[in-house]
Amino acid sequence: MNQSDLQSKASWVWRETLAIHRRAPETRLASSLSSVEIFVALYYGGILRFNPKNPLDTGRDRCIISKGHGSICLYPILADLGYFASEELHRICEVGSFLGGIPDPIIPGYETVNGSLGHGLGVATGVALALKSKGSDKGVFVVAGDGELHEGACWEAIMFASQHRLDNLHLIVDNNRISMLGYTDEIVSHGDLNGRLTAFGWDCGEVDGHDVSAVQAVLARQKKTATGKPKALIARTLKGRGVPGLENAPLSHIINPKPELIDALLETKS
Amino acid sequence: MSLQPRAMRDAFLEQVWEAMADDRGIFFVTADFGSPVLDKIRADFPDRFVNVGIAEQNLINISAGLALEGYTVFAYAIAPFITMRCYEQARVSLALLSEVRPMNVNLVGVGAGYSYALSGPTHQCYEDITLMRALPNFRLLSPADHVTAQHLFHHCVGNRGPKYLRFDAQALPVIYERKAPDMEAGFHVHKKGNRMCLVATGYMLHTALDVAERLAEKGEEVGVIDLFNLTDYAVERLASALMPYIGVVTLEEGFRGRGGLDSMLFEFIARRNLQSRVLNLGVEPAYRFELGSRAELHEKVGIGTQSVLNRVRSFSESLPD
Numbered sequence: 001m002n003q004s005d006l007q008s009k010a011s012w013v014w015r016e017t018l019a020i021h022r023r024a025p026e027t028r029l030a031s032s033l034s035s036v037e038i039f040v041a042l043y044y045g046g047i048l049r050f051n052p053k054n055p056l057d058t059g060r061d062r063c064i065i066s067k068g069h070g071s072i073c074l075y076p077i078l079a080d081l082g083y084f085a086s087e088e089l090h091r092i093c094e095v096g097s098f099l100g101g102i103p104d105p106i107i108p109g110y111e112t113v114n115g116s117l118g119h120g121l122g123v124a125t126g127v128a129l130a131l132k133s134k135g136s137d138k139g140v141f142v143v144a145g146d147g148e149l150h151e152g153a154c155w156e157a158i159m160f161a162s163q164h165r166l167d168n169l170h171l172i173v174d175n176n177r178i179s180m181l182g183y184t185d186e187i188v189s190h191g192d193l194n195g196r197l198t199a200f201g202w203d204c205g206e207v208d209g210h211d212v213s214a215v216q217a218v219l220a221r222q223k224k225t226a227t228g229k230p231k232a233l234i235a236r237t238l239k240g241r242g243v244p245g246l247e248n249a250p251l252s253h254i255i256n257p258k259p260e261l262i263d264a265l266l267e268t269k270s
Numbered sequence: 271m272s273l274q275p276r277a278m279r280d281a282f283l284e285q286v287w288e289a290m291a292d293d294r295g296i297f298f299v300t301a302d303f304g305s306p307v308l309d310k311i312r313a314d315f316p317d318r319f320v321n322v323g324i325a326e327q328n329l330i331n332i333s334a335g336l337a338l339e340g341y342t343v344f345a346y347a348i349a350p351f352i353t354m355r356c357y358e359q360a361r362v363s364l365a366l367l368s369e370v371r372p373m374n375v376n377l378v379g380v381g382a383g384y385s386y387a388l389s390g391p392t393h394q395c396y397e398d399i400t401l402m403r404a405l406p407n408f409r410l411l412s413p414a415d416h417v418t419a420q421h422l423f424h425h426c427v428g429n430r431g432p433k434y435l436r437f438d439a440q441a442l443p444v445i446y447e448r449k450a451p452d453m454e455a456g457f458h459v460h461k462k463g464n465r466m467c468l469v470a471t472g473y474m475l476h477t478a479l480d481v482a483e484r485l486a487e488k489g490e491e492v493g494v495i496d497l498f499n500l501t502d503y504a505v506e507r508l509a510s511a512l513m514p515y516i517g518v519v520t521l522e523e524g525f526r527g528r529g530g531l532d533s534m535l536f537e538f539i540a541r542r543n544l545q546s547r548v549l550n551l552g553v554e555p556a557y558r559f560e561l562g563s564r565a566e567l568h569e570k571v572g573i574g575t576q577s578v579l580n581r582v583r584s585f586s587e588s589l590p591d
Contacts, residue, residue: 105370112338113362122328123363126335133297133317134339153359156328164320 001044003213010040010212014242015266016076016089022262024093026101030240030252031070031145034176037212038143038235039074042172043081045216047223048141052082055108061138062127064111066120067145067174068102074109075099083108118151120144121171125157128169128230139223141170147179150188155200161230162201169230170222171202174209176239182250197232209235273444278419278437279346279380283307285423286344290315296427297336301329301347303380308346326351330359330377337373342427348386349379349395349436353402364432365405376426377434382412382472383523383553385439387564391557395436399471399522400529402434403500409433410500414475417446418498425453438473440564445475445496456499459511465589466582467493467512467546470521471500471531474573478521481578490586492519500534509542517589518546519582523573526552549585551578 001009013036021029042048042063051057065071079086084098084107091097098106102115112123124142131138148154161169175193177184184190197204203225205218215235222231239253240246243265246257287310290296298311298319312319322328326347333345345352353360364375379398386393402410411433413419419437426433451458460475461482470478475496482494495511497503512518518539522531532550539546553571560570568574572581 105367112334113366116358116362119331119359119362122331122359123335123338125328126332127338128335129320129332130297130336130339130341153327153331156322156325157331160322160325160328160332 001046006040006044006212006216009044010037013040013073013076017073018243018262018266020072020075020089020092021256022259022266023090024101025256026093027072028069028101028253029072029243029257030246030249030255031067031174031176032072033241033243034209034237034239035067035070035143035174036073036241037210037215038172038174039071039077040212041216041219042141043077045212045219047216047219049138050081052078052109055083059138062111062124062140064120064124064127064140064142065103065114066124066142067117067148068114070145070174071103071114071143074103078107078109117145117148118153121154122157125161125166125169128161128166129164131168132164132166139168139170141172143172143174145179146173146175146177146184146190146193149173149190149193150179150184158197158200158202165228166230167203167226167228170219171230171232172219173232173234174237175234176237178239178248178250178252180253194234197234201229202232203227203229204232204234206234206236209237210241273417273447275441275443276416277305277439277441278413278416279305279378280307281416281420282378282423282435282437283311285420287311287314289423289427290318293342294318295340295342297341297343299329299333299336299343299345301326301351303347326356327359330356331363333375334359334363334367334373337375338371342374342376344376344378346378346380348393349381349398350393352377352379353395353398353434357401360408360432361405365407368407368431372430373432374426374430375432377432378437379434380437381439382436383438384564384567385473387567388561390559396524396553397528398434398436399500399524399531400533403534404529407431409502411435411498412471412500413437413498414470414472414496415442415445417444417450421450421453436472442473442476445479451496451498453499454504455507456503457495457497457508457511460494460496461492463491463493463515465492465515466517466519466586467495467515468519468521468582469495469497469531469535471497473523474521477568477573477575477578480575481582484575484579485582492582497531500531508538509544512539512544512546515546517549517585519549519551519585521573521578522552524552525555526550526572528555547589549581551581
């Protein structure tokens with residue numbers, strides 16, 4: 001996809017995510033809006049190899065979602081790509097649906113458990129080690145939030161990955177700087193996260209996480225280079241992006257915008 | 271020729287080492303914990319041996335990742351740490367994920383009960399049966415000697431899913447001198463009795479056999495059962511084995527009345543409508559800091575041979591004729 005196609009795909013996913021939340025208010029909107037461009041770059045930007053007909057195809061790149069709540073925007077993408085029927089998007093959080101408020105690994109396209117935070121990177125690191133050990137050229141991509149980097153297990157994996165030179169491992173941090181109760185800088189700051197990851201032996205890039213082309217470009221470059229270092233991309237993002245009252249609000253994780261506001265936004269931005 | 275006492279971990283790891291030569295699908299991961307046999311594994315299979323360092327959460331996550339890609343994984347650490355330090359990793363990335371993905375991860379925990387007698391309560395482990403049996407999909411294996419431990423290896427390779435093996439840290443006398451117990455049954459009847467049966471797991475089987483022998487000297491024959499598979503035993507066969515007894519005594523090197531072996535037997539007996547009364551013997555729930563030999567510590571917490579003997583005798587007197 002070219003830059004303008006990526007851009008319009010991102011706008012479409014943003015609207016779909018709002019529409020999903022309008023129908024299923026149990027879904028987490030704000031943290032799903034900060035990761036829209038990340039997923040669009042991964043799935044439409046030629047970064048990931050995947051097979052919707054056989055989601056666990058061994059020829060796929062593994063995409064492990066660690067911030068489960070904040071990946072509702074992936075639902076429309078997976079439906080669009082043919083992982084499941086688009087009608088399923090209208091049954092989210094309904095009895096009998098496999099699409100819940102927090103995604104589960106029964107959803108075609110989801111690899112692991114992600115409702116509990118701070119597990120994805122460690123499991124992904126094990127997957128990356130397995131692929132290296134088999135001589136596979138497949139990559140492992142993890143989408144994590146900055147909030148969950150408070151979990152110590154993440155740093156156990158971060159140390160391990162550089163020790164084992166897992167340059168097939170990509171960590172994408174949706175760095176919206178807000179966890180549930182406020183700004184991470186005011187809770188336990190990650191300080192210079194780029195510097196920290198670099199100091200831990202990672203090849204670290206940083207980008208405006210809402211510039212889908214920029215995200216795509218950095219991921220593509222990182223994927224091509226084999227430096228012997230695991231790769232991190234810090235995506236500077238805004239929680240609740242584009243929704244007045246929600247965007248960058250410290251309590252955005254638990255705020256549900258009024259249905260009328262969502263309707264008005266969908267009206268004006270369509 | 272009688273078999274010499276041997277550490278369970280060495281007997282088990284010997285099997286892993288032998289299998290790794292032919293089977294490239296086995297990975298061994300440790301949280302900086304060793305054994306003499308482990309040295310052979312790391313020397314001979316450096317590409318499939320990984321030390322994650324003192325990081326049990328990562329031990330589980332790395333193992334889960336390897337298993338997702340098809341490896342049969344053995345993850346190795348001290349028992350309290352491989353169960354409790356990383357409990358949520360075991361829950362989320364093994365118990366939960368194995369519900370929908372084929373995975374074979376075997377947690378090998380060394381130091382069940384009081385095996386690390388002199389290391390104090392951080393290294394002793396009295397909660398693991400309770401905790402690990404709470405996790406669906408986990409199999410819980412608790413051998414009493416190295417022969418059983420050795421045979422469990424094939425059980426681990428042949429059965430997918432997460433497992434927890436609770437190994438004693440000490441080289442215990444061999445119980446299964448001539449023949450390993452039946453892995454399919456999950457338990458072994460050592461002796462039949464008249465009115466009472468002792469059901470033990472792990473190290474406590476040794477105490478049970480000792481107590482049974484002393485009672486036999488006084489004319490009371492009690493049954494002894496080794497329950498080494500705490501999750502997948504042959505239900506009907508165990509029910510028949512327990513049927514004749516009016517008294518069942520559970521023996522575990524774990525907290526008493528906190529959901530361990532005793533709870534299993536209470537539930538089992540109630541569910542099967544067996545008429546036995548149950549005396550549950552285990553560690554009185556408290557953390558203790560006294561140093562002593564394992565036998566001394568056991569007497570202090572109510573599971574030493576003498577304590578058990580006394581309590582079984584009173585229990586016997588309380589039973590109807």
